[in-house]
Amino acid sequence: MTEAALRNPVLEAIYSRRSVRHFTDEPVAPELIEEIIRAGTWAPSGLNNQPWRFAVVTGRELKARFEPLTKYRKVIEMAPVLIPVFVDKKAMYNEVKDHQAMGACIQNMLLAAHSLGLGAVWLGEILKSADQVRQLLSLPENLELMAVIALGHPAHRNQSSTRKGLAEVIVFKDY
Amino acid sequence: MTEAALRNPVLEAIYSRRSVRHFTDEPVAPELIEEIIRAGTWAPSGLNNQPWRFAVVTGRELKARFEPLTKYRKVIEMAPVLIPVFVDKKAMYNEVKDHQAMGACIQNMLLAAHSLGLGAVWLGEILKSADQVRQLLSLPENLELMAVIALGHPAHRNQSSTRKGLAEVIVFKDY
Numbered sequence: 001m002t003e004a005a006l007r008n009p010v011l012e013a014i015y016s017r018r019s020v021r022h023f024t025d026e027p028v029a030p031e032l033i034e035e036i037i038r039a040g041t042w043a044p045s046g047l048n049n050q051p052w053r054f055a056v057v058t059g060r061e062l063k064a065r066f067e068p069l070t071k072y073r074k075v076i077e078m079a080p081v082l083i084p085v086f087v088d089k090k091a092m093y094n095e096v097k098d099h100q101a102m103g104a105c106i107q108n109m110l111l112a113a114h115s116l117g118l119g120a121v122w123l124g125e126i127l128k129s130a131d132q133v134r135q136l137l138s139l140p141e142n143l144e145l146m147a148v149i150a151l152g153h154p155a156h157r158n159q160s161s162t163r164k165g166l167a168e169v170i171v172f173k174d175y
Numbered sequence: 176m177t178e179a180a181l182r183n184p185v186l187e188a189i190y191s192r193r194s195v196r197h198f199t200d201e202p203v204a205p206e207l208i209e210e211i212i213r214a215g216t217w218a219p220s221g222l223n224n225q226p227w228r229f230a231v232v233t234g235r236e237l238k239a240r241f242e243p244l245t246k247y248r249k250v251i252e253m254a255p256v257l258i259p260v261f262v263d264k265k266a267m268y269n270e271v272k273d274h275q276a277m278g279a280c281i282q283n284m285l286l287a288a289h290s291l292g293l294g295a296v297w298l299g300e301i302l303k304s305a306d307q308v309r310q311l312l313s314l315p316e317n318l319e320l321m322a323v324i325a326l327g328h329p330a331h332r333n334q335s336s337t338r339k340g341l342a343e344v345i346v347f348k349d350y
Contacts, residue, residue, distance in 0.1 A: 009184040010290035014214045014283050030350050034341055039189045041338045043282055046299050050339055055347035062349060086346065097299050099271050100321065103278025107218055108189050111286070115185035124221050124272050137347045146275065163216045164225055166209055171261065172230035172312045174237060175205050 013115050018159040020119025021075045023152030027058070028081050032116055036151070037083070039112035045101035051091040052105045052146075055137050057082040065136050066148070069129035075121060079150035083109070084133055086143040102146045109149055119154030122147055188290050193334040195294025196250045198327030202233070203256050207291055211326070212258070214287035220276035226266040227280045227321075230312050232257040240311050241323070244304035250296060254325035258284070259308055261318040277321045284324060294329030297322055 006012070037054050045051060057063055058081050066082060067073040076082065085106060092098045106122055113120040126133065130145035181187070212229050220226060232238055233256050241257060242248040251257065260281060267273045281297055288295040301308065305320035 008290050010188045010286055011210065011214060013185045014217050014287065017217075019219065033350070035186065037341060037345065039186060041341070041344055042189050042192075043278075044194065044285070044297055048336070050344070053344050053346045056345065057347075057349055059349045084347075094299075096274050096302070096321075099274035100278030100281065100299075103218075103275030103280075104282035105278075106275065107279035107282045110219070111185055112189065115183050122219055124269075124275075127271070139346060143346065146271075161223070166212060166216070169216055169225070169228050170212060170231065171228045171314055171318065172232075172259075174232055174234045175208070 013111050017110060017114040018157065018161055019121040020154045020157070020159065021121050021150070022155035023078050023080060023119065024155050026080070026153045028118060028151060028153070032118065033081060033083070033151070035116065036109050036112045040105040040109040043101060043104035043108045046097040047093055049091050049093055049098070051087045051098050052102060053086040053088050053143055055084040055086070055139070057084065062136070066133065069132050070123065070126040072123055072125060075123065075150050079152045081151040083149040083151060084137065084145060085147045085149060086139070087146050089142045089144055106147055106149065113151055118151060119157070120149050120151045123150055188286050192285060192289040193332065193336055194296040195329045195332070195334065196296050196325070197330035198253050198255060198294065199330050201255070201328045203293060203326060203328070207293065208256060208258070208326070210291065211284050211287045215260070215280040215284040218276060218279035218283045221272040222268055224266050224268055224273070226262045226273050227277060228261040228263050228318055230259040230261070230314070232259065237311070241308065244307050245298065245301040247298055247300060250298065250325050254327045256326040258324040258326060259312065259320060260322045260324060261314070262321050264317045264319055281322055281324065288326055293326060294332070295324050295326045298325055
């Protein structure tokens with residue numbers, strides 16, 4: 001982390017956020033769940049079309065029905081909250097740009113969760129079961145699953161991660 | 176903004192960030208440009224494949240060659256820095272998930288810029304000229320333009336925006 005980041009809580013959050021896959025039993029207050037979703041909605045989207053839609057699943061029985069739909073069943077089992085995130089196909093205008101907007105939305109949610117002392121992980125592998133997730137929630141076909149966010153109070157924060165250095169990812173500069 | 180957000184600088188940044196399209200003449204320090212790119216790289220990506228690549232354009236003559244490639248030529252003209260953001264097709268593993276990761280990366284960059292007192296706008300319309308942008312920078316075909324971020328010191332911050340309320344975007348909840 002650079003000097004600038006040390007004094008900047010937004011950069012600090014961006015650099016210290018990690019995927020959290022182990023949670024305590026403590027439930028998450030509905031106000032916090034809604035704050036995280038609100039943060040998602042403040043992502044930018046092309047033409048401000050806001051194509052994102054959200055489900056919130058906290059009930060043990062319903063949550064258990066998600067477990068066979070992914071190889072990350074243990075994360076689902078342990079997380080007190082699942083937020084399946086959908087794109088509304090009726091609101092889309094450009095596939096690439098709308099999928100980017102969904103990513104921006106999800107990143108806002110992950111940063112919001114982290115800033116509120118919660119932990120979260122972005123589950124993508126479960127997209128192989130996108131239709132089943134939609135059907136579990138009795139949602140219409142115009143809603144396409146984009147990710148499931150598993151959320152809770154972190155059991156620990158010892159997840160580490162690495163990134164390529166800037167020299168590897170900056171492919172052109174003229175300064 | 177909720178009570179929680181007022182006391183939380185990450186939420187505050189997420190809610191107060193706006194697209195900035197008018198910039199002062201002041202150049203942006205290279206350290207800040209690199210901090211913004213570094214923030215982008217700390218987005219999550221599927222399998223941690225980090226498919227993002229970045230170009231930095233600050234020279235007046237080169238920047239002018241971007242102007243005919245978009246209807247937002249005035250933004251390009253005014254912005255002291257352009258950051259064309261590419262996906263490396265050789266690093267991709269899943270089109271939808273990689274495009275989402277690119278969106279998460281770009282959102283980190285926009286939040287980082289905002290947190291550093293800079294202004295930025297995510298330009299997507301210029302994707303119609305993706306190949307020309309790539310060729311202007313003499314970059315190989317495996318790099319596909321995903322967005323151009325125009326960056327600078329904001330001339331003002333009176334841009335407003337709106338979002339749907341939570342009741343419109345939460346399509347299922349069981350709490």
